Amino acid sequence: MDAIEMLKTRRAVRAYTGEPVPKKIIEDIVDCGRLAATAINIQPWEFVVVIDPALRRRLAETTDHGKFIADAPVCVVVLCQDTKYYLEDGSAATENILLAARAHGLGACWVAGDKKPFASEICRLVGAPQNFKLVSLIPIGYPAESPEKTKRPLSAVLHWEKY
Numbered sequence: 001m002d003a004i005e006m007l008k009t010r011r012a013v014r015a016y017t018g019e020p021v022p023k024k025i026i027e028d029i030v031d032c033g034r035l036a037a038t039a040i041n042i043q044p045w046e047f048v049v050v051i052d053p054a055l056r057r058r059l060a061e062t063t064d065h066g067k068f069i070a071d072a073p074v075c076v077v078v079l080c081q082d083t084k085y086y087l088e089d090g091s092a093a094t095e096n097i098l099l100a101a102r103a104h105g106l107g108a109c110w111v112a113g114d115k116k117p118f119a120s121e122i123c124r125l126v127g128a129p130q131n132f133k134l135v136s137l138i139p140i141g142y143p144a145e146s147p148e149k150t151k152r153p154l155s156a157v158l159h160w161e162k163y
Ligand SMILES: Cc1cc2nc3c(=O)[nH]c(=O)nc-3n(C[C@H](O)[C@H](O)[C@H](O)COP(=O)(O)O)c2cc1C
Pocket: 010, 011, 012, 013, 014, 065, 066, 109, 110, 111, 112, 147, 149
């Protein structure tokens, strides 16, 4: 699959087979997060990889719309130091991780963290230092579904020169 096809066919995957994800692949996916664009190259991120089923269940229960975290073999928790552009930086890293997972034939889903009332509890569960923000949780696994999503057409969103 070439890069453009990979980008265009990525979808949020919330159902996974039980197959474990090899450590080397997890490291490569997180490495892609590490290399994301970041304002003034601050790189405020830290990535906590949660494999332990008990901790994943705790994370899943703590979220409002991320119960399927319990079913994924891996969950990457994206944390950022509380810097001016932490949300943009952490979001860029999150998207890179979603795409890297897709490139490795895995399914993943962005589960919201920032601004959620449970953010501080997730930070506590993964042992984040005080000045860190939760940006996202990303369950990853071999896909057990191929979701389709209706998208707004290019002609509705692309404007040349002016809106
Ligand atoms: C900032 C953000 C927060 C999201 N939070 C959740 C979430 O908490 N739970 C969930 O199931 N999906 C979540 N999603 C995934 C979206 O629901 C999904 O990307 C959207 O429906 C479009 O579908 P697609 O990713 O398959 O194109 C989130 C996506 C973004 C960008």
